[in-house]
Amino acid sequence: MDFLNITSLGAFALLVLDLWALVSVLGSTASTGQKVFWTLLILILPLLGFLIWLFVGPRSSARTV
Structure with missing residues (x-):
């Protein structure tokens, strides 16, 4: 049962990191082509x-106010 919880936590962490990467991309x-490449x-x-x-x-890109 503990292994399942650790695996689930790792999968959730990977999901969060991938979402962060996608938002950043x-x-x-x-260029649009590069964004498509990285997203895929x-x-x-x-x-x-x-x-x-x-x-x-x-x-x-860094946002400046």
């Missing part, structure tokens, strides 16, 4: 896609 100044990579390969995005992916 969509808010970036990257993160959706098709959640863990690997997130890790690749973390190191080389586009970032959200």
Whole structure:
């Protein structure tokens, strides 16, 4: 039973991290083609896609007031 709880927690954490990555990609100044590429990579390969995005992916543009 404890293993199931740990697995569920890990899956939830990965979901949150993937959502963060997707929001960052969509808010970036990257071209539409790059946004589509990164979005598909993160959706098709959640863990690997997130890790690749973390190191080389586009970032959200900084908002200034």
